[in-house]
Amino acid sequence: MKLSKNIINCKSCVYRNLLYEMLSSAEYEKVNASRTEIIFGRGELIINEGDEINDFLYLRKGLVKMFKTNSHGKDHILSINKPGDFINLLSIFSKDEQQYSVTALEETHVCSVKLSTIIELLKGNSEFALRVMNRMSYIADEIIQKRFEISQRQVKGRVAYMLRFLSEQIYHRGDFRMPITRRELGELISMTTENTIRTMSEFRKDGIIDMDGKNIQIIDFGRLRKVCEMG
Amino acid sequence: MKLSKNIINCKSCVYRNLLYEMLSSAEYEKVNASRTEIIFGRGELIINEGDEINDFLYLRKGLVKMFKTNSHGKDHILSINKPGDFINLLSIFSKDEQQYSVTALEETHVCSVKLSTIIELLKGNSEFALRVMNRMSYIADEIIQKRFEISQRQVKGRVAYMLRFLSEQIYHRGDFRMPITRRELGELISMTTENTIRTMSEFRKDGIIDMDGKNIQIIDFGRLRKVCEMG
DNA sequence: GAATGCGTATGACATATTTCATAAAATCAA
DNA sequence: TTGATTTTATGAAATATGTCATACGCATTC
Structure with missing residues (x-):
């Protein structure tokens, strides 16, 4: 500082x-x-x-x-x-x-x-x-709204929601470097580190995103949106 | 109206x-x-x-x-x-x-x-x-704080937290009439109606509360607090 | 270079939670 | 009061999530 x-x-x-x-x-x-x-x-x-x-x-x-x-x-x-x-x-x-x-x-x-x-x-x-x-x-509205969105989804929907948030509201692009660890991502969406990692791996296997460490690229926006909406 | x-x-x-x-x-x-x-x-x-x-x-x-x-x-x-x-x-x-x-x-x-x-x-x-x-x-602080408290607990802790909230912050007494249905209680703490009902039945079996329909009486404050704190 | 810690990764198993089915009790409208 | 609807209730099975163990790569420190 x-x-x-x-x-x-x-x-x-x-x-x-x-x-x-x-x-x-x-x-x-x-x-x-x-x-x-x-x-x-x-x-x-x-x-x-x-x-x-x-x-x-x-x-x-x-x-x-x-x-x-x-x-x-x-x-x-x-x-x-x-x-x-x-x-x-x-x-x-x-x-x-x-x-x-x-x-x-x-x-x-x-x-x-x-x-x-x-x-x-x-x-x-x-x-x-x-x-x-x-x-x-x-x-206040922003924070309450986000907690509301998170709380009604389950793990896949939560991860999808945060990936969209980072892509659309923070970086304004489809590829970005994750500013937080997987553990922190878990702390943000109320789930364990292991499940967070697993879910992201799954998204990669499904061809929704590509990953190299902290570098993320969203490949299939349509399906990411669908997972995000389906909970 | x-x-x-x-x-x-x-x-x-x-x-x-x-x-x-x-x-x-x-x-x-x-x-x-x-x-x-x-x-x-x-x-x-x-x-x-x-x-x-x-x-x-x-x-x-x-x-x-x-x-x-x-x-x-x-x-x-x-x-x-x-x-x-x-x-x-x-x-x-x-x-x-x-x-x-x-x-x-x-x-x-x-x-x-x-x-x-x-x-x-x-x-x-x-x-x-x-x-x-x-x-x-x-x-804003109140709402955010409450969502925070809810999100880090699992079902039993959530129900216990809300029972304490109703008892301590709304009615200021150990026995009260639930102002909401079990379904609404579930909507408040992000869980299904069935689990909400089941958890309350469990609290009754364990002697933590007594129930007759919407009438609730908290019998064992100490254990309710413990369940609330343990998540 | 070895040892350490941290982040990522994955599998197997345990536990928590939801879903589906069913039914009795309570509430509400006619 | 009857009949319809909602609420409370419970069990069994399916699914979701957490826990524990292990491993590997990478950076840091000694």
Whole structure:
């Protein structure tokens, strides 16, 4: 973890329109002044469940997993997050402590703005407040919707669903490098590592995907979709 | 469904502190003027997924289930909600249509305030906006946390978890009348009706609970807790 | 280079869960 | 009240999933 040497001004940030587009120049300056950009290497812990919440965080670059560790020490991944996502927005306004842990899956740049600054802006700019609510609403819906989709499928459908998610929503292409291990994939869709591996092998034998380690290529989109829909 | 004949003023509502405590008298009046209280009988649909969102809704009395119907026509219950809960707060600020359906499990009183009134107040009162964010954050966390707890357990643990939830968080007592059928309980914890029934029969045989139809009495809290914790 | 740990892989077996069949009890509508 | 429908109930068989054992390749460390 280190501070970025190449800090971009929020005004020129591609994610500006997600949140900050309705701020005045003076307000922008407040955000910028209170902001740091931090770089995390692959595997580094960005947020630890239970940490005090002092900052508002969002992803500028990279990929992370958001997870919780249960009382038996087993991790469960709630979601994979990509640039533009706000990685602690859901907890910020009702909890003092982080409710989920977050780890970088690849080199990840996180923008951090003091929570007190954000709250000050919220109080003074209702358009900004409405935008923050919009993002909260959107994020909550996304997570709940995904858990809903996962919970009604069985293993093959779950693996197919996640492969489609990675291909269609993260990488926007049919071939990609898996950002997580098979174990983590299992933690994401609530199944064992062995079954996750087995199911992927089966997809390969059936000609639905091709694999070489972490490199995945989806060959038969139609059948992948069918397996995904059939549960 | 009918309008309440006995409308209470928000100022005297027991749930006032959840949301409205920081409104001025003039603002209160706006809420009151834009508000209707609607009574739904057991089984009546309060919100249908896909409906246009025009109102901000919350439960004053009763019990509801929030659910989604999947592409195969099977319902999945996301949560059981009780008085004081805001039953569409999560979707309100990012979607035009309801994302979930809601049905009354018993006679239920719903307060409905025009969304335009709420937004108007949000724009003029930042303390109110922060409180709404607080509630959104809290609701999202609750749902996600519960799905997390369910997903890491197997059938016995899931049933035990829900019995504890009903006993400890809804009825605050060891004996209660189940507000949902066994099929609905299954829809809530992602398992079949038969297994739900079987598991409850097993709990009875083991002396953990006693049952007579929908009447449930938890006899051995210690063992229920143990089953709940062991997955 | 050997030893270690981790991720991927696969088979065999044990267990969990669903499915299908059937039936009694409870609920609801006419 | 009757008759129809839903809910609760249980068993047996089929299927899905988890567990345990083992192996191999690869990177890291000593």
